[in-house]
Amino acid sequence: MFNLRGISMKLFRAGWPNVVATICTIAISTCLIMTMMLYSFNAKQHMADELYKLFGNVDLMVGYNPEQQQYVTTEQYVAINDTEGVESTSKASLVFTDVDDRLHSVYTLGVENDKLVKSRYHFTANLTEHDVIVSQTLAETLKVHVGEAIQINGSPFTIREILSNKGVQADAPQMLLVSNNVAKQWMSAKSNTEAMFVMIKTEDAANVTETSVTLKALDEALRVDVTAEDPFIQMNVRTLSIFIIVLSVFILAITGVLLLSNFQLLFYKMKQQYIIMRSLGATSQQVGKIVSGQLTTINVVGVTFGTVITFFTVRFGLQYFVSYLGLPESNNLFLVVPAFITAGICFVVLQLFVWIQVQQSLRILPMQLMTNNERIDVAFSKKKGVAITLLTIVSLLLMFMSQLNQDGRGALLLLIGALLFCLTLILIFPLLLSNGLKAIMKPAHRLFGKEVALAIKNMMPQVKSNTSVVLSIIFLMVILIFGSSIMKTLQQNEEAYLTERYETPIIVKNTLEYDASTDLDIRQLLRDVKAISTVQDVYAKGINDLLDMKTAEGWKPFNFSAINMAKMVELGKIDHFEGEYEEGIVISKQFAKDHDLSLGDKVEIGQFKDTLQDVAPLGYLTVAAITREPLEMADLYVDWSVHLPFERSLVLDELFVQTSDEEKTMLALEELKKKYPELTISSFKTSIEEADRMFHQRWGLFTGVLLILIATTCLGVFQSLMHYIYSKRQDYAIQRLIGLTPNQLVKLIVAQILLFITYSIVAGSIVGCTLTYALAMIDSTGTLYFDVQTITMVSVGFIVLSVLLFAGQGWLLTRQKLIDEIH
Structure with missing residues (x-):
């Protein structure tokens, strides 16, 4: 019988420099992966926390500005609650009041006692018609405390709670919260008035933008504010998380190869002891237990050590690196569950390389071990030649097939084929090197x-x-x-x-595309944008849709888009134009060649109608321009003024805005967005x-x-x-x-x-x-x-x-x- 524990410890001591180096390699890799993963989790949580501090659970706010002198009626409030995607609502009103004859025009909100408004303004007390909640800044100005009384608009109110300034990033406002019924009295509201604005929490599966457009349809004067985090910031955090996962996979791969190198070095250093053990009668299972115990211990110690380092890195060093690299802000929390899950994944993956080394040790007999330590040249065998040939053929075949499947399967085939081809190269290189x-x-x-x-x-x-x-x-x-x-x-x-x-410094995009076709008045939107004093010019591009054109083979469907023809001619995107814009189409040179068309030809246009379940003729258009270059994402263009009775209205895709002052125009467009919540605004400089x-x-x-x-x-x-x-x-x-x-x-x-x-x-x-x-x-x-x-x-x-x-x-x-x- 062999004392496996004693032998294992003796072997450990013999190869301790390599053991320490291997533990350090595992610890560094584990720490790196865990730190990046915890940063990813913390960044997402930080974004959610900051959003909650600002808006609570509120996703939308719908209502009127004070200067509009309009209020949400009972009918509107019922319609808001019945809107698809709305989970819960909370009514609120806004007035400016006098306090203790000392402060005037104090920002005063009338609120209900529901969970939604409490999450938005972070208070807990239930308000009666004689209670008030005071912000900490205002309480310090008035030098008042909870339980004391103050005069608001000449009436006494008892302070039930003081709102904390904790977590407020900007200057904390002086603010009062009173019952919504009290605020409505001060607004001189009518009997059917519910509030000045309504806070809304949408269902998890709801599209907030679609919901906002539906709500906007209740009244053109309604203001709709979407409280979600900036989509760019959300996308940044998501893509950063994917990038971190990919990097982590690479780190584990190279760490595994380094471990094999260190394991083989340990195995080589201990060869004499293994030879003696096998010669004295030790079984391959006993040798395997020693190797497995040693390497597993190294893995456990390395991952544990890496986890400990990660704790201190996240708590005390992460914020410095986040600031230095300009990464999205995150919390400096060591999240126990994600940390241990990540550590477990690292351990399991690295344990696979331990298993590989253990399997090698199980197959070795004493003489083989001695021979293999000396016979280390690269030999070409028939099996190896067949394997390399098969891998080469399969990889090239997969890459060829991927080009025939231009979809998700094609990408997967290309990925597998590329990896197999690289594996073939790795197998061939040693043979090529020797020769x-x-x-x-x-x-x-x-x-x-x-x-x-x-x-x-x-x-x-x-x-x-x-x-x-x-x-x-x-x-x-x-x-x-x-x-x-x-x-x-x-x-x-x-x-x-x-x-x-960016043809122009600013682009305004319709995010709902077809879903907004019945709600968005393009001509009114253009007038509103042109009314901005700093806007020099604006033109629109429609989203691609389908129409049919009569050809020699019958009706054929094509993509078309609406553009401003006059502007395209002015910009030089269309070389020449014949006839009236509302009666012409623009096609590419290749399209004209394919369908035997030339300038001045009339083509019959139709469109598929659901009611007929067939193509219905709409009229004729004239080929008024032929471009040398292919059209962008469409087969042909028409002008916004086209006279054909399409099945559905032309839908806006983007507005291109030329401006003399980009910053002022952006601010004005952001204000205009409250009237058109389906729009997103971006500038070339910012992008x-x-x-x-x-x-x-x-x-x-x-x-x-x-x-x-x-x-x-x-x-x-x-x-x-x-x-x-x-x-x-x-x-x-x-x-x-x-x-x-x-x-x-x-x-x-x-x-x-x-x-x-x-x-x-x-x-x-x-x-x-x-x-x-x-x-x-x-x-x-x-x-x-x-x-x-x-x-x-x-x-x-x-x-x-x-x-x-x-x-x-x-x-x-x-x-x-x-x-x-x-x-």
């Missing part, structure tokens, strides 16, 4: 001397033993190339898209700034993660290579005896290391570029940009660091006594 080294040995001897030739000769049988080192650098290069190139591509394409999209800010957030996060990955990879790679160099000390001593000078030996060691590093960087770059290019084919609408500067800088830095480190190690080896090195 390549043989081919360049003689030229290298002539060009660089016998030391480099000797380094090549010594490297050939070592390719297999250093597979984990090579894979670590390959994965690092794949992450570097894929991540940096995708980031640069997104930045360049986003900038190009925004530059092309560029936000896109740039988002890019730098992700680039900063990616750079931080990349630096840690580079440091971790360097630690694992250099540790493995230094062990490899030390394991060959006897060989180097013999080479010194047969004539190598100390400087030549240093050159030999540096040349060997450079061969490994350079080969890994080149292989990783090829795999990374291949994967990036293949995945970029999923969305081929933009141009792919490789961040050559970053890739070159990291590669050169890796090589320079390798030269310095191993030149130093070689120098130390040459200073040792030969007799000691031989023994």
Whole structure:
């Protein structure tokens, strides 16, 4: 019987430097992943908390401004409650009152006692007609406390609660809360008046914008305010979370490869003990238990240590990094449940690599272990050749099939095919390297001397033993190339898209599209926008719809869109135009060629009608312009003044606003939005700034993660290579005896290391570029940009660091006594 615990501890002590390095690798990776995930959770919670502080559970506020002298009637209030998507409501009124004959025109809200209004203004007391709630700022001004009485508009009221200023970001207002019935009396409201405005909580599944448009239809004078967080901020947090998840997967992948490298190093150092144990009768299961126990313990300690570091990082360091990188704000809370779930996922994934190493130990017999430690060259076998051939064929076939399926399945096929092809490259590279080294040995001897030739000769049988080192650098290069190139591509394409999209400094978009077709008066909207003093010009573009055109083969459906023809001619987007705008259509040169059309031709237009379940003719239009370039997202254009009786009205997509003062125009449009809640307003300047800010957030996060990955990879790679160099000390001593000078030996060691590093960087770059290019084919609408500067800088830095480190190690080896090195 073997004392497995005692043997395991003895082996631990024998390889403690590698054990410590492995624990540190796991701890750093776990801490990095947990910190990013907890930041993601905290950022979402912070956004929700801030929204709750400002608005409580209120999603919409519908009502009138005081200067309108209008109020929500009983009929309107019933209609609001009956509106689809409305879950609960709360009535409120606004007046300005005199307090204790000392303060005048104090902001006073009349409210109910329901949960919705309490969540909005954060109070708990139930108000009667003789009670009042006072804001902390006003209480300090009046020097009053709960239970005391004050005079409001000449009537006595008892203070039931004082609103705290805690969490108020702006200057805290002086405000009173009274019963809504009391406020209505001060407003001189009519008998059917319910309130000045209504707070609304919508159902979880409801579309807030659609609900707001429905409510706006009750009265054109109604003001509708949507209290939701800025959609751009919401999108930013969501995309940042996805980015963090992708980075976490990459970190786990490269950490797993580094662990295999460290595990194999431990296994190599302990080979003698395993050989003796197997020779004395230990079963493979007993050896497996020792290996499993050791590696699992390392994994547990590493993940635990990483969790502890994460606690202090999140509590005391996260806010600094968030501020430095300009990321969305978050709470600095160590969320126990998400933290332990993340730690558990890290442990399980890394435990898979433990299982791989345990399975390798179970299959090894004493003689095999001794032989495998020495027979480490890369051999080409029939099985390996068949496997590589099959993988190549399958991967290329999948990528070819993906181009025939331009949908979700095509993207999935392309992803699988690209990954399989990269796996094929990784399998082929060692074989190519061995053959390549043989081919360049003689030229290298002539060009660089016998030391480099000797380094090549010594490297050939070592390719297999250093597979984990090579894979670590390959994965690092794949992450570097894929991540940096995708980031640069997104930045360049986003900038190009925004530059092309913003024909004018400001764009106003209809978010409801077809759903607003019966509610949005386009001509009135254009008049309202033109009425803004700083607006120089405005023109509209319609959303794409379907109509049918009579061709030689019968009726055919096409996409069409409404535009301002005169403006398009003025901007040079349409080269020439013949006839009246309301009777003409614009088509592309290719469309004209496909359907044998020319300027002046009349075409019959129809549209499918649900009542007929067939195409109904609408009239004739004239081909008035033919453009050289394809039309954007449509087959043909008509003018807004087109005279045809379409099945449904033309629907606004976007307004393009030219302005003399962008800031003032934006403020005026935001005010106009209260009349048209379905509109969203954006400017080129703001969009560029936000896109740039988002890019730098992700680039900063990616750079931080990349630096840690580079440091971790360097630690694992250099540790493995230094062990490899030390394991060959006897060989180097013999080479010194047969004539190598100390400087030549240093050159030999540096040349060997450079061969490994350079080969890994080149292989990783090829795999990374291949994967990036293949995945970029999923969305081929933009141009792919490789961040050559970053890739070159990291590669050169890796090589320079390798030269310095191993030149130093070689120098130390040459200073040792030969007799000691031989023994």
